[in-house]
Amino acid sequence: MRGSGFLAIWSDVAAQDLTDYRHWLTREHTAERVTTKGFLASRVFCTTRDDINRFFILYELETPEVLDGEAYLARLNAPTPWSQRIMPRLGNFMRGGGAMLVRAGRGEGATILALRIEKLPGNPMTLAEALVACDGVAAVQIGATDEARTSVPTTEKGMRKEEGFFSGLLxxxxxxxxxxxxxxxxxxTIAPDILGRASEPEVYQTMFTLDARIADFG
Structure with a gap:
């Protein structure tokens, strides 16, 4: 839980592409990202479902301005050959980033729900504190997506078949x-208006993490 900005990405990977995707993600892509100015860490999760290979990636950013900053846009407009091979194969791609409004709790949990929400709570901290008080909950974060910063046209964006958008992250x-x-x-129970407009509550487990302070891309 570092920085005031975030970038959240969901995607599906076909079985025949799974090994290539996992190697790309852990051996090149996340290292490339966290060595970009303003990126602090990368956390990669996979769904616990058996019928689909679905992944969630959370990038922790110094500030939301990183999303349309010069350094990150330069990366997005110069994808590596490996990225050029992988990007068009990603299905059900969802991407959004912005400001992390509130955080509650300590540390990180191994099992998570990453919900896309279309309505932000009126008092995000009240919701976060109520949830982090639940038994076994380590942390809760609520973020608001910045559509303008997320929607800048780039070479990578043009390589993907689709890219959905959402208003916030719980x-x-x-x-x-x-x-x-x-x-x-x-x-x-406490926020039916928020959860009623949320994405499917899929459970994810930690697969891979990389902190900018220890990344070695070279």
């Missing part, structure tokens, strides 16, 4: 799946 991190489901039920 991230709940827990110690285990049972705690996560209990927190989700609490969220539905």
């Amino acid at each position: 991230l709940i991190e827990a110690l285990d799946g049972a705690s996560l489901q209990a927190a989700l039920q609490q969220a539905r």
